[in-house]
Amino acid sequence: MSILSRKYPFPISSHWLRDCIMYCIIVFLILYLLQPFGFSMYQGNKLLVSLLFGFVTFCSCLVFGLAERPLHKNITPWRIWHESLSILCLILFIGICNFLVFSVVFSFPITLDLLLLFLYWTLIIGVFVTICSVSLSYYRYLRNQLEALLDKTTDQQTDITITIHDTNVRGNDLLIPINNLLYIEAQKNNVSVCYINNDKIATAEIHTTLAAVLDDLQTYQNIFQCHRSFVVNLNNITSAQGNSNGYQLKLGTCPTTVPVSRTYVPKLKSFIA
Missing domain, CATH: 2.40.50.1020 (LytTr DNA-binding domain)
Known part of the structure; x- marks a missing residue:
């Protein structure tokens, strides 16, 4: 059986609001401390703009989470490929929202070519993040499952x-x-x-x-x-x-x-x- 078709062992996170805050902080810190994508050349208030992108990330994550929750109830069982696609879509959604804000803040015209180029790089990064996230979560589950199984069997x-x-x-x-x-x-x-x-x-x-x-x-x-x-x-x-x-x-x-x-x-x- 393909690993993608296996049941994803974790239920929908009860700490998804905390996760949204975490993503918000990560985006803020990356922009404010590392200043990638030419952000270092920005002459305005970098702290304020970094907070803005962090807030947009939080709102994007919040909206996506609310929209996704019914899917977990309607799709049973929730499999690894469902979770992988969900994470990838979340990354793309956050990226598109930040792209729109980026265009407004830096007065870039929103063109199809620029959007496709942005989605291309977002997709490449998103695939890598998705593979790492799902793999680590699943193998952590296998390790915990093995420990619980061994403890039970040993006692018996x-x-x-x-x-x-x-x-x-x-x-x-x-x-x-x-x-x-x-x-x-x-x-x-x-x-x-x-x-x-x-x-x-x-x-x-x-x-x-x-x-x-x-x-x-x-x-x-x-x-x-x-x-x-x-x-x-x-x-x-x-x-x-x-x-x-x-x-x-x-x-x-x-x-x-x-x-x-x-x-x-x-x-x-x-x-x-």
């Missing part, structure tokens, strides 16, 4: 003990609490099990296959195959770094980082979301 599995069977030596099975399991790595005809034993990192080699382990533990959703050679206990992930091409998972104080190959990234995201 406090008293569960799992067995990793040795297919070669009878009585060499490994019994550990599921919350103590960190990861399992395939190594030729064996698997290396990394787990916590008496608050220390321990490893054990068991003669079995990764497929057999997954078959034995298939009822536990947090035991996740993240690579053709690795199975990880999602309960013990403390950080994840990477992108859609792959991740590196950090598991508590374990010095080994566990890779998530590109093939398993969509499955991991769908599991979290």
Whole structure:
């Protein structure tokens, strides 16, 4: 499923008025402190004009927010592409309103060529801002969702003990609490099990296959195959770094980082979301 068609996880902001004020302040500070677009050559009161553009930005954001609110109620579910288009339209609306004020303040004639040129650059900047805004919000949601999921699963599995069977030596099975399991790595005809034993990192080699382990533990959703050679206990992930091409998972104080190959990234995201 395309990321654009996924459900956008955040409801309409209850702090949208605060957001309007924030956008107003950002535009004011950019104009007054950085003085871009030839604004430094303006001979009049720069503070007053900067406040004017900030106020126009606030009013534009306010009007757009009021007009957009009914859409959230009528369009269900609200997807990522809806949110992306909404942010892009907001940027364009703010830009057009400021363009009209700019034309009046600096006595520029409003021509179609000038408007199209302005919209062109606004669209380029707007696409970049939209991608950054939606991506950061969505991945922040995934991280928070993972943390909440892990906390819940860990509590539910406090008293569960799992067995990793040795297919070669009878009585060499490994019994550990599921919350103590960190990861399992395939190594030729064996698997290396990394787990916590008496608050220390321990490893054990068991003669079995990764497929057999997954078959034995298939009822536990947090035991996740993240690579053709690795199975990880999602309960013990403390950080994840990477992108859609792959991740590196950090598991508590374990010095080994566990890779998530590109093939398993969509499955991991769908599991979290």
